[in-house]
Amino acid sequence: MDSKPNIQDVARLADVSIATVSRVINNQDGVRKATEERILKAIEELGYIRNAAARTMKRKETNTIGVIVPDIKNPFFPLVMAGIEQKAREKNYFTILSSTNESPVIEEKIVKNFIERGVDGVIITTADENGEHLKLLQEQNIPTVAVDRSIKSFEVDTVLVDNVKGAYQAVQHLILQGHRKIAIICGPQNTTPGFERFLGYKKAIEDYNIPLDERLVVQGDFGEHSGYLATRQLRELDERPTAIFSSNNLMTIGCMKALDDLNWKLGYEVSFIGFDDVDIATFLNPKLSVVARPMKAVGEIAFMFLHERINFKEALPKRQYSLPPELIIRHSCRLMKK
């Protein structure tokens, strides 16, 4: 067991040719039982493990998919990942995950590295939807699925949650409670989720004949701190909103911290609803109403798409799947007293 044993060593020990050993380690038939056992024994004895690099060189496939997320610390992604991994495991695929820290530069490096490694496909939530830095995927003809954020510069299969509908429902709920001064903490408008959720907000107030008040529209960056700042800004207004809609989980957390610091009474002085369910939702008093997304299902469908794309490459037209969000009513939206 000096340096790593290879297929040669096994063949020699079992007194057969390497071709026969190859058959055994690949579970092909056409090997006499006794021979197989001898080989298995040799493998065991030497502690032989097949070299994936060499195998890949011949086979041109790795049975591995790469997953790229912008921020592993955002709980949304581990949940999506769990869905991907489960389905992948069923189909005998391996999954490798990398996080870009929201940096397109790092993202590009990761993509390149994944391609070098010959992943059979990639699932990505990009740090920059314009997607120029992802052209490699297209050029190299790598099956790709976009999740949560779409890619502008070329066509890919995409799995999204219906952001417009989710935001609409949330805001509608507020309106039906009698609110008219409804603020929105927006995500970045150059991202699909940020833009579409704002769209849903606008659509809802429009449908109910509420004029859009620019002062109630505050920009955030999907980060916790921006939610905090936005909330403080809203509090400064002469005419304060009676309700707030936050566009994502992290900003919701920031918003709650601000509410607490400002002593702005959740549910009483200001109603609240957020996009994305969060851990803290049921621990607050009152409990937070939210629009929840089916993260695991997102991951599962993303993998199914990718798997089909890997196996039929050109044949399929590009698809987009939009999952319905779910409105979860708890107690943070109160009826407006007239």
Next chain:
Amino acid sequence: MDSKPNIQDVARLADVSIATVSRVINNQDGVRKATEERILKAIEELGYIRNAAARTMKRKETNTIGVIVPDIKNPFFPLVMAGIEQKAREKNYFTILSSTNESPVIEEKIVKNFIERGVDGVIITTADENGEHLKLLQEQNIPTVAVDRSIKSFEVDTVLVDNVKGAYQAVQHLILQGHRKIAIICGPQNTTPGFERFLGYKKAIEDYNIPLDERLVVQGDFGEHSGYLATRQLRELDERPTAIFSSNNLMTIGCMKALDDLNWKLGYEVSFIGFDDVDIATFLNPKLSVVARPMKAVGEIAFMFLHERINFKEALPKRQYSLPPELIIRHSCRLMKK
């Protein structure tokens, strides 16, 4: 651009030998400027990307480390991962992550797959500390670092947080507030964190001459639901505890849900302190006191250990690093009224 271009295609187009191309793509010198530019141009034109499999075959190293965690959905791990990734990126290593779902069987498969791929090392929080299923790592002489949970069956570098100390401080804090009926929600006793935190608990009450009351020791499995159940069980006691110490983050969450359901007033009727800081800690009322762990530092040190081990293999003795936890006092532990 029919099938993927290789080094041959580049060489042909640039009218040089493949050796020269190889020099360029590996940034070696000894290539005339003009030649280099011609090659670069050819690479660009063809969209050439070097094949990692072929490269690995020659080089015998991948500049990649594998990370194995038991549950990607537990926020502890993404945070550790962030620390690993950051340091790895600095040293030009790539990181691939897989989650085992707490299954030693899946874990063994992942380990094997990582070895097949020739990872230069692995960082692992194992699903089964006895570690028989990890012998491969040892046999194949793969540099390995254990994180958070140790491995019994062979020696590895290990990075832990000082569980005994953390639990001791937490329980001591309770004692100094005048509590004597202090319950513990334990983790599995066959895991290092579960066992050691119980040890810290015992040590603390012993030091302060409080007899161990078996009824106040409830077993959990580190999962949320077990924390919930444990809390209900404690509530049933004739002599209820005046304080609870929970051994990890998920059980803390379960415990909080139970407190709420049982209408058992946190801080007033029962004091609480938990191992691990949690998102919800500062949103509860009163805010939760906890023992926090430096997750990112854990990841960083784990990578540093691994990196040294990769570069000096045999030379180093096995090391164990124990990080100090931090006691964060908020408001969930109240002074006992005499």
Next chain:
DNA sequence: TTGAAAGCGCTAACAA
């Protein structure tokens, strides 16, 4: 400064 060529460990086509 450049090129020729050996060979890394494996799979698969073909032959026996």
Next chain:
DNA sequence: TTGTTAGCGCTTTCAA
């Protein structure tokens, strides 16, 4: 049922 052999795409040694 088993063996021989030609590469897969690259790095690296040696020679020019």
